[in-house]
Amino acid sequence: MSKEDKNNDEDIEELNRKRSLILSKATSKFEKLLEMFGKKNVEDVSHTLIYCAPGQIDEITFEISKLGFRVHKFNSDVDLKNRGKILKAFESGQIQVLVAIKCLDEGVDVPSTKAAYFLASTSNPREFVQRRGRILRKSASKNIAEIYDFVILPQNVSEGTFKSIVSKEMPRFAEFSRYSINEYSAREIIRNHLIIHDLEYLMDKLPWEVYNEMKENWSEMNGY
Structure with a gap:
């Protein structure tokens, strides 16, 4: 296409955004996640994060809770007053699983995290390397961390x-x-x-x- 045609460039960018959203919300990722959690012993799970795409958080939180896990969502719907309480409950193990979008990337420290599931990952190297770094931070309660990055x-x-x-x-x-x-x-x-x-x-x-x-x-x- 002509590089001078700005409308074509904008159309391509919009199609790329739509494709990225389709990939991040692929049904097979969700099904695989539930399959993996369905095989776990509920009491063996703790300090686990699930990163998902916008629009998925309520459904994933609900389905994980149906499997018997103590789970809470962590997104912009959760006001600042309650975020601290939720993170403390997560650190103590009262909450086993946190389901989040991007707000956990924004200066929130969760070094106790032992496992993370990336259903929706950015293609920006800086962002996903920083996200990994948050999971790998040292904590007295862990000596290893597990990261599951769902690849299409x-x-x-x-x-x-x-x-x-x-x-x-x-x-x-x-x-x-x-x-x-x-x-x-x-x-x-x-x-x-x-x-x-x-x-x-x-x-x-x-x-x-x-x-x-x-x-x-x-x-x-x-x-x-």
Whole structure:
């Protein structure tokens, strides 16, 4: 498309936003989350965070509570007065699971977190690395943390669409897996999906490398 056609650029940006929302709210992520929690012993779960997309928090909180977990949502609906109480209850174990959107990224400290489920992850390296850092902070009550980052690998789509989506999903995997205890087993699982499309090299492309490549491509397209 003509780079001078601003309307086309705006249309593309809007379509990208819509696609990102579809990916973040994919039904299969929700189903997988409930399947995983359904297999857990309720009393063994504590200090667990679930990050979800806007519009999902009430449904996820309700479904997790139906499984017998003590769960509370943590979003903009919760006023500042009650946020401190909720975080104290979470730290003490009275609340087992917190379901949040982005407000837990905004200066809220939860070092006692032992497990986190990222149903909705940003493609911004700074944001998801900071989010991981919050989960990995030291606490007297833990010596390890578990992070489950839900990755979308589409099926029955064109090669171009597959590569476009996976290219945005893999930088998080590359960053998270290289410091993980289960790095090699995780890579083997992902490789089996990518090798079909000759895209296994994407497992090694780190977030800032991808970000810089995108910036260079944008500069070339716009004549800078």
